[in-house]
Amino acid sequence: MAKEKIFSSFGLMPKEEMLEVKPNFKQLQIGIPKESSFQENRVSLTPDSVGLLVANGHSIIIEKGAGEAANFSDKQYADKGADIVYSKDDVFKALFILKIEPPTKSELELMHKGQVLISAVQMSTQTAEYFQTLNKKIITAFGFEFIKDKQDKLPIVRSMSEIAGSTSLLIAGEYLSNVNNGKGLMLGGISGIIPTNVVVIGAGTVGEYACRTAMGLGSSVIVFDNSVSKLRRLQNNINQRVSTSSIQPKALMKALRRADVVISALRIGDGRVPCIVSEEMVQQMKKGAVVIDVSIDQGGSFETSEVTTHKKPTFIKHDVVHYCVPNIASRVSRTASMAISNILTPILLRISEEGGVENTIRKHECLRNGIYAYKGSNTNEVLSRNFKIPFKDLELIMATR
Numbered sequence: 001m002a003k004e005k006i007f008s009s010f011g012l013m014p015k016e017e018m019l020e021v022k023p024n025f026k027q028l029q030i031g032i033p034k035e036s037s038f039q040e041n042r043v044s045l046t047p048d049s050v051g052l053l054v055a056n057g058h059s060i061i062i063e064k065g066a067g068e069a070a071n072f073s074d075k076q077y078a079d080k081g082a083d084i085v086y087s088k089d090d091v092f093k094a095l096f097i098l099k100i101e102p103p104t105k106s107e108l109e110l111m112h113k114g115q116v117l118i119s120a121v122q123m124s125t126q127t128a129e130y131f132q133t134l135n136k137k138i139i140t141a142f143g144f145e146f147i148k149d150k151q152d153k154l155p156i157v158r159s160m161s162e163i164a165g166s167t168s169l170l171i172a173g174e175y176l177s178n179v180n181n182g183k184g185l186m187l188g189g190i191s192g193i194i195p196t197n198v199v200v201i202g203a204g205t206v207g208e209y210a211c212r213t214a215m216g217l218g219s220s221v222i223v224f225d226n227s228v229s230k231l232r233r234l235q236n237n238i239n240q241r242v243s244t245s246s247i248q249p250k251a252l253m254k255a256l257r258r259a260d261v262v263i264s265a266l267r268i269g270d271g272r273v274p275c276i277v278s279e280e281m282v283q284q285m286k287k288g289a290v291v292i293d294v295s296i297d298q299g300g301s302f303e304t305s306e307v308t309t310h311k312k313p314t315f316i317k318h319d320v321v322h323y324c325v326p327n328i329a330s331r332v333s334r335t336a337s338m339a340i341s342n343i344l345t346p347i348l349l350r351i352s353e354e355g356g357v358e359n360t361i362r363k364h365e366c367l368r369n370g371i372y373a374y375k376g377s378n379t380n381e382v383l384s385r386n387f388k389i390p391f392k393d394l395e396l397i398m399a400t401r
Contacts, residue, residue, distance in 0.1 A: 024353065024354055024355035024359065025057070025352060025353060025355070026351075026352050026355050026356050027057050027058055027059070027352065028053075028058045028059075028095065028096055028348060028351065028352050029058070029059045029061070029094045029095050029096065030045075030053065030058060030059070030060050030061070030094055030095075030096040030097075030098060030348065031061045031062075031091040031092060031093070031094030031096065031097050031098070032044055032045055032060065032061070032062045032063065032066050032091065032097075032098050032099075033063045033066065033088050033091045033092065033097070033099060033107065034063040034064070034065050034066040034088070035066070035069070035099065035100055035101055036101075036104055036107070037100075037101035037104070038309075039309060039310050039325075039326075039327060039330055040069075040100055040101050040327070040330055041069035041070055041330045041331075041333035042069075042070055042100045042329070042330055042333045042336045042337045042340065043066055043067045043069070043070050043072060043100070043333075043337045043341075044098040044099060044100055044118070044119075044337070044340055044341065044344060045060070045098060045341045045344065045345065046067075046070075046072060046337055046338055046341040047067070047072055047076040047077050047079070047080045047082075048080070048341075049341040049342075049344075049345040050062075050077055050080045050081065050082045051080035051081060052345060052349075053345065053348060053349070054080060054081030054082070055081075056349060056352070057352075058348070058352060059083065060077075060081065060082040060083065061082070061083050061085055061090065061091050061093075061094050062074075062077050062082045062083070062084055062085070062091070063084075063085060063086075063087075063088055063090075063091045064084050064085065064086050067337075069333055070333040070334045070336075070337040071333075071334050072334075072337070088107070088110060089110060092107070092110035092111055092112070092115075093112075094115075095114070095115055095116060096115070096116045096118070096348070097111065097115055097116070097117050097118070097119075098118050098119070098344065099117070099118070099119035099120075100119065100120060100340070101119065101120060101122065102119050102120055102121060102122055102126065102130065103117065103119065108130070108133050108134070108137075111137055111139060112137065113137055113138045113139075114138055114139070114140075115137070115139050115140075116139070116140045116141075116142070116357055117134070117139055117140070117141040117142070117373075118141075118142045118144075118344065118347075119141075119142075119143070119144065120143065120144040120145065121143035121144070121145050121146070121372065121383075123145070123382075123383065123386065124297065124298060126387070127387070128387040128388065128389050131372075131373065131378055131383060131387060131389055132389065134373045135373055135376050135377060135378060136376075138375050138376045139373055140357055140371060140373065140374050140375065141371065141372055141373035141374075142367075142370040142371055142372075143370060143371075143372050143380075144156040144157065144340075145157055146369055146370045146371070146372060146380065147343075147347075147366070147367065147369070147370030148365075148366040148367075148369045148370065149366055150366055152366070155343045156339075156340060156343050157205075158205050159336075159339040159340070159343065160329045160336065160339070160340075161204065161205035161206045161209070161267075162205060162206075162209045163209075163328070163329045163332060163335060163336055163339065164206050164209075164294050164328040164329055165205065165206040165207065165208060165209025165210040165211075165212075165213070165263075165265065165294075166209045166210070166212070166213045167328050167329070167331060167332055168206070168210050168263050168265075168292040168294055168328060169187065169198070169210055169213040169214050169217070169261070169263070170213070171292055171313075171323055171328075171331075172187060172198075172261040172263070172290045172292055172323075173186075173187035173188075173217075175290045175314065175321050175323065176196070176260065176261070176288075176290055180314075182288060182290070182321070183260075183287075183288035185260060187214075187217055187219060187260075187261065188214075188217030188218035188219050189217075189218035189219060189220070190218070194220075195218050195219050195220045196219045196220070196260040196261065197219070197220050197222075197255075197258045197259050197260050197261070198210075198214040198219045198220065198221045198222075198259065198260065198261045198262075198263065199221075199222055199224070199252075199255045199256060199259040199261070199262045199263070200214070200221060200222070200223045200224070200262075200263045200265060201223075201224045201225075201247070201252075201262065201263065201264045201265060201266055201276060201277075201301060202223075202224070202225055202263075202264065202265035202266040202267065202295070202301075203223050203224075203225035203227065203230040203231050203233070203234045203244070203265075204225075204230065204265060204266075204267050206263075206265035206267065206294050207223060207225070207234065207263070207265035208234050208237055208238065210263045210265055210294075211223055211234065211238060211242060212238055214261075214263075215238070215240060215242065219261075220243075221242055221243065222242075222243040222244070222245060222255050223242060223243070223244045223245075224244070224245050224246070224247045224251075224252055224255070225244070225246070225247065226246050226247050228246070231244040231246075247276060252276070252277070252281070253281055253284065256277065256281055256282075256284065256285050257284055257285065257286070258286075259285065259286065259289055260286065260289055260290070261289065261290050261291075261292070262277075262285075262289065262290070262291045262292070263292050263294065264276070264277070264291070264292065264293045264294055264295045264300070264301045264302060264305075265294050265295065266295045266298075266301045267295065267298065268298055272298055272299040273295045273298045273299050273300065273301050274301065275299075275300075275301060275302070275303050276301040276302075277301060277302045277303060277304075278303050279303045279304050279318070282302065282303070282304045282317065282318050282320055283318045285318070285320050286320075287319040287320075288319065288320075288321065289320050289321070290320075290321045290323065291304075291305075291320055291321065291322045291323065292323045293305045293322065293323070293324045294328060296324040296325070296326050297326035297327065300324060302322070304317045304318070304320075304322060305322060305324045306322070306324055307324055307325075307326060308322075308323070308324045308325050309325060310325055310330070310331060313325045347367065350364070350367075358398075361394075361398070362398060368394060368395075368398075371394060374394055374397060375397070377390070377391075377392040377397065378390060378391055378392065379391070379392055379393070379394040379397070
């Protein structure tokens with residue numbers, strides 16, 4: 001459209017050019033409730049992401065205080081164009097619901113037919129009733145654990161794993177220091193002093209970032225995993241030579257005896273992690289050594305591990321400090337919220353530009369993979385197998401529409 005001339009007190013001024021609206025554009029109404037789950041401090045969209053979505057024609061409804069635990073104020077959201085509401089009922093009137101934790105039972109009751117839910121699934125804490133309720137309400141649900149990118153990776157899971165890996169070493173450093181009645185050791189090393197010994201069990205993303213952080217601080221690191229390809233990939237990604245070993249009891253025990261810090265980073269896709277370190281092995285560790293069991297949300301790989309909380313994160317057993325808090329990423333909630341928001345915002349923009357969820361998942365297999373409930377059916381084989389609920393192939397459902 002050509003620019004028109006209009007008069008102002010300053011003379012002739014050009015009128016702003018109207019941007020062309022894409023023919024398939026669909027305005028989204030997005031609701032963000034305040035997280036009510038225990039220890040959850042993250043929020044799914046940051047004020048900057050809200051501003052971007054509002055500028056692109058979408059409306060955002062946020063429950064009062066939703067971002068406070070991540071240090072985002074209601075004013076920051078309001079300044080970016082969000083509507084702040086005081087009732088959860090008002091939030092759940094939106095077509096799109098964005099959460100971190102899965103909806104609670106009371107929140108599920110507020111959801112209505114045809115809504116789109118984007119949140120974590122947290123398979124280990126769910127029941128078949130949860131998925132049946134979603135399907136009765138004909139809700140389309142995306143799971144953080146299933147959404148893939150163009151490289152066939154799980155971007156949200158990877159981001160949270162990167163945070164957990166790096167943060168676990170920072171936590172270990174706190175509990176080695178005098179501040180928390182530790183041994184008074186500095187995590188890492190300086191000239192003339194033997195560096196602290198760090199053992200990492202598991203060579204996945206958590207293990208890789210724990211290893212990066214430990215080596216960056218100057219610690220002596222050894223990584224254990226039964227997958228040689230994972231160990232090789234870790235070395236290639238870090239681009240440094242790091243000591244590695246398969247999980248052999250004798251080799252692991254030798255490393256544990258010398259360890260100042262042990263990071264348990266084993267992950268199993270949809271099951272419980274195996275118990276790798278027995279209580280007897282813990283008894284032979286150094287007095288004041290620190291164990292960070294990142295695997296605790298899948299049962300923990302230390303026989304001595306017990307679930308703890310952010311308010312009371314540690315306990316001491318056999319003179320070894322155990323930190324066993326699930327959801328370590330929530331400890332650095334602002335960083336974690338920004339990471340999640342950076343992934344969700346482009347997805348929402350893509351859905352709007354392509355005319356809705358159905359058009360988007362037809363075009364993009366990576367997002368289609370993220371759906372586990374679609375118009376009354378469970379579309380994820382793993383969930384179907386674990387919870388003994390009927391399964392329908394989403395590819396077939398889409399083909400018949």
